[in-house]
Amino acid sequence: MVSERGLQVLQAIVQDYVETREPVGSKTIVDRHAFGVSAATIRNDMAQLEDEELIAAPHTSSGRVPTDKGYRVFVDHLSQLRPLSSAQRTAISTFLEGATDLDDVLARTVRALTTLTGQVAIVQYPSFAQANVSHVELVALEAGRMLVILVTDTGRVSQRITQLRAGFTPDELGRLRDRIAGLVTGRSVRQGAQAVAAESIALDFETSRADALAAPVLRVVAEELEEFRQDRLVMAGTANLARREQDFRSSIYPLLEAIEEQVTLLRLMSEMVADDDGLSVSIGRENEQFGLAEASVLTGDYDPSTHARVGVLGPTRMDYATNLAAVRTVAHYVSRLLEDDERSR
Secondary structure, X not given: OOOHHHHHHHHHHHHHHHHHOOOEOHHHHHHHOOXXXXXXXXXXXXXXXXXXXXXXXXOOOOOEEEOHHXXXXXXXXXXXXXXXXXXXXXXXXXXXXXXXXXXXXHHHHHHHHHHHHOOEEEEEXXXXXXXXXXXXXXXXXXXXXXXXXXXXXXXXXXXXXXXXXXXXXXXXXXXXXXXXXXXXEOOEHHHHHHHHHHHHHHHOOOOOHHHHHHHHHHHHHHHHHHHHHOOOEEEEOOHHHHHOHHHOOOOOHHHHHHHHHOHHHHHHHXXXXXXXXXXXXXXXXXHHHHOOOOEEEEEEEEEXXXXXXXXXXXXXXXXXXXXXXXXXXXXXXXXXXXXXXXXXX
16 A cells, blocks of 8 residues: 555656656655655655556666556546646637638647647547438539538538539539438438438439439448448647657557557547546556557547547656646537537537
8 A cells, every 4th residue: 555655756756757758766856856754765655666566667777667557546646637828728729719610620629739748639520420411512513523512410521522424414413412412411320321322222223314413422422421420530740659759668650550540549549438527548558458558548528428539649658637637628628619519500
């Protein structure tokens, strides 16, 4: 059982190691922190922490560094998160203001978060399987191309240009738009996808010009609706991993692969358990089954109804208090922004 002062010594070791990247010794703790006890007493506290596997010696020096278990105890005993400065809050607001749709909001969110933390920023799209399609638009472009636009009541917008074999007259374009709108508008993404799929099957047995023109456009609509149903992430700041490569004992390639594929990170984030503030932390070896044993992931819920999260990914040696405060604040801003947008519609 670690004493109260032992926990304070652990906190000092974590803070000093994160700041300096150097193993922390008892003399350094006495010099930098006002414990009011001798270095010998601090060494006894450090010996207890080492027995509990909360700190370890990276080599033969007298200094110690936190273990993954030590970081976990440190995070679990964070009594409060440092509030962000007014300048940091202004930066978040500046990044997010003026966003035009959900895609833009989330892209701005990861840019803001990676700027604040210096880590890889990640944001999870809400699940749109239950969102309703609110609008369909078809726009004829030059050279036989068409812009297909789908909008959901949650603010998700899909815009895709497709090449067509045959051109449309304005009347044909209007009738096709009405036809597709009748299939999907006011229905959930899932229901709309099912209706489009059934219509596409029916077209296999039709040979009219209208059906021939409709078939390729329906395929695009079906693919975009399926895209709405897929969980996915937006990320920024991957280059920060390379800048912090010395914080990883082995290769950073497993992290790069997880970022590239997204599936691993989505699984990990879905299994993380949030506290009462919507924050969750997964540290080092807790991520071993996902191949991320040298990384930590910090997330905050911004859309509790769909368990959508925003967070950061980085080495276990990170400033947990500051990063958690940044994640919490950004999640709050995004949540409020989306709520305001919902009320305005």
